[in-house]
Amino acid sequence: MATTKEFLNSFLKSANSIPDIAYRAMMGEYVLYYKQKVIGGIYDNRVLIKPVNGLETLMPNAELQIPYKGAKPLVKVECFDGEFLLSVFELLYAKLPMPKPKKRKSK
Secondary structure, three states: OOOOHHHHHHHHHHOOOOOOEEEEEEOOEEEEEEOOEEEEEEEOOEEEEOOOOOHHHHOOOOOEEOOOOOOOOEEEEOOOOHHHHHHHHHHHHHHOOOOOOOOOOOO
16 A cells, blocks of 8 residues: 555645655655655655664654565654654754765766
């Protein structure tokens, strides 16, 4: 089951006060970015984020779920309050590494 546009729009409406959030469609699902870092995605109408140290203080009852067969477990986000999401995304941004620069193709 792919994520519906309605679910995506509902999540984006909740997160509209967060600057620098972006998404990209990928095989019927969506990859989530915060300040150009991949922080998780939207899979089967579920917002799932990467597990990082310290996340348990903000989300003590969070459960791990597998986004698709063969993937690593991610943390399911249940609360879509803008302030809460911002604090979670800031923590993820601080803990996750910067994306590796893309290699240029040689001619």
